[in-house]
Amino acid sequence: MLIDVSRAGVNFADVHIRQSNYLSEIQLPYVLGSEVVGRRRIDGQRVLAFTIRGGGYAECAVAPQGTTFEVPDGIDDGQALALAVQGNTAWHLLHTCARLQRxxxxxxxxxxxxxGTLAIQLARRAGAGRIIAVASTPAKRQLALGLGADVAVDSTGTDHLTERLIEANRGHKADIVLEMTGALSLNQSLKALAPFGRLVAFGYASGRAATLGTRDLIASSQAVMGFALPQIYPIRGMLAHSMKELWDAVLSGDVTPHIGGRYPLSKIQHAHMDLQERRTTGKLLLDPAS
Structure with a gap:
């Protein structure tokens, strides 16, 4: 489907791809951007689309019909983009991978x-117990608390992170950890994970991937799983199901996507630098017309 793009989304994965240290190598030339909102050329319908192989940072983008979804009335372009890569990642981390229970x-x-901002709200909607937010600054921790987290933990310095997480959970180890920082925090998080707990890794923003020991996993009866959203694209009905769940969550008022920044396409370098330097919150949007 050919789409006239009104807004494109920016994700940390785009930074990894640009730096050539993501999950697989890319072939140059390459246009970044895995999600867009705009008008479908064939009928003018407003749609959200996953571009699959990049190409979103543009005035026009091409996406498969199977990963293109009509945007419901009542959801604006920015909210729709927040639900694409990041919203679906949050939903599948909680439900497909961690199998969240009340x-x-x-x-x-x-x-x-x-x-993170969406995972907190989706966990609350699903009836999670204690939700523990981990973030690096007081402002970010306050944002997480405002979105429904019960307590917020400082992520800076990993020496005593295990103790901080257990303390935040009232002295108990956690059932589920959603982790995307990398080696040091992942290993500390495993020590704060309960027997039969589930840790899901969906990134390594620090640039350092963790190495896990089989003996330790067996001894602790813990599950560790990785997740990359593109794995669900070819599985019939999987993306459509989570998109419906996300539309419903926003339309019901249970989830409010947080838009953290808007950039003209000409300033994409600034958007990437802000992401790398951890200066952003929520969803970042690109305007291809400026």
Whole structure:
């Protein structure tokens, strides 16, 4: 489908791809951007689209019909983009990977980011127990608390992170950890994970991936799983199901996407630098017309 783009989304994965240190190598030339909102050329319908192989940072983008969805009335372009890569990631982290049950305690790393702000709200909507937000600044921690987290933990310095997480969960180890920072925090998080707890890794923003020991996993009866959103694209109905859940969550008022910044396409370098320097919160939007 050919789409006239009104807004494109920016994700931390775009930074990794630009730096050539993501999950797979890319072939140059390459246009970044995995999600757009705009008008479908064939009929003028407003749609949200996953571009699959990049190409979103543009005035016009192409996306498969199977990953293009009509945007419901009542949801604006920015909200729709927040639900695309980051919203679906948050939903599948909680439900497909961690198999969240009511009253489960949930630790959310990068809680003020695009995935984190939505994961907090989705966990609350699903009936989670204690929700523990992990973020680096007082302002980010306050944002997470305002979105529904029960307590917020400082992510700076990992020496005593295990103790801080257990203390935040009232002296108990956590049922679920959503982790995207990397080696040091992941290993500390495992020590704060309960027996039969589930840790889901969906990134390594620090640039350092963790190494796990089989013996330790067996001894602790813990589950560790990775998640990358593109794995669900070819599985029939999977993306459509989570998109419906996300539309419903916003339209019901249970979830409010947090828009953290708007950039003209000519300032994309600024958007990437702001992401790398951890200066952003929520969803970042690009305006291809400026």
């Amino acid at each position: 009253k489960d305690s949930v630790v959310v790393f990068a809680a003020a980011g695009g995935v």
